[in-house]
Amino acid sequence: MKNLVKLMVMFFLSGLILLACKKDADENSDSNLPDNNNNNNTEETVEYNKYLASGSYGDVIRYEIDEENNIYKYYNETTGQSDSGTYVVSNDANLQGVYEVSLGSDNFYAVELADKAFATSLPSGRAENELCFGLSADLDLSTSFSTSDIAGKYLFIIYDDLTSSEIWGGYELFSDGTYTWQLGPQDEANFDENTHFAGGGSGTWGISSEDPSRLIFTEDGIDYFGTVYPGKAMLIDNGTGNGFTLGIYYPDTHVSQSDVAGYYRYLDITLDGDQGVGYYNIPSSGSELSYYYKYRSSSEGTGSCSDFTTVGTVNNMFKCTDIFDGDTFYNYFIILPGEVMLHFCAGDNGLVSYGIGAKIN
Secondary structure (H helix, E strand, C coil): CCCHHHEEECCEECCECCCCCCCCHHHHCHHHCCCCCCCCCCCCCCCCEEEEEEECCCCEEEEEEECCCCEEEEEECCCCCEEEEECEECCCHHHCCCEEEEECCEEEEEEEECCCEEEECCCCCCCCCCCEEEEECCCCCCCCCCHHHHCEEEEEEEECCCCCCCCEEEEEECCCCEEEEEECCCCHHHCCCCCCCCCCEEEEEEECCCCCCCEEEEECCEEEEEEEECCCEEEEECCCCCCEEEEEECCCCCCCHHHHCEEEEEEEEECCCCEEEEEEEECCCCCCEEEEEEECCCCEEEEEECCCEECCCCCCEEEEEEEECCEEEEEEEEEECCCEEEEEEEECCEEEEEEEEECCC
């Protein structure tokens, strides 16, 4: 078995955002977001899906999506930059349900699970943000959920523009307001639920008094902001320059292949900074996984893996190998069944890509 250090991410999944430093109440106000409603008809109310997001450089970002009018807008709390625009839903059969945004000569993409999760390759206020991810900011974690609802184990990937070879592991949030975490083993066969959710670090968490859709995580005297979609995903902003941590809720029992079957449209980033979009089609049975990819470098094509299977030691992880131009790549997927996919991939020389995807109907 190849070391996980050699894994190449092919799937997206996984939501949470931890913000690197506290923001003032006025910074959290929607007044910082561009106003796209130029209609003077006061009876018309525009409905936006709101997300707390983080960029792969480590910026805290607020996104709003108007599905009816195909409008997006964001405010980067870290840089103070904001923008808005329109998107189109792709007419490419391979990218069904994917949003496309044209800025000058560049095309960017986004995938959305309405009111749940949002991912985009838009730089969102900083050029270094090659991948951004958000979870719903419409949840009131203080009144709609108990601390027991928020608590749980989350299997995570660190998205920091591939600056580290140690990218996956486990977080556990406890109902008493504490948490622990640990990085995963080099060989996934050595993963142990009793040791890989604690031992790397620990801290406390609580609901923000200024914005009840956010959590504050405190470790070694430093506050980080983030959020949880209870029972689904956790997002932590790791601070400027350090990217974000995205975790998928870890189930008590093994997820079956039939539960995760279907098309997941994804965004990913390669080690050399090439941005990609595509799909992975997971079969309900058998071992033949097919995929489509399209990169900014004009590389485009289809392929398949013939050995797709579950990872026996990890309840919601799957894997397969792929041969491309004579080289072998090792692909790992952490999946929230029917919703989100996190993926990473590596070759014999180390990590080469990672990404996030969503199952869009």
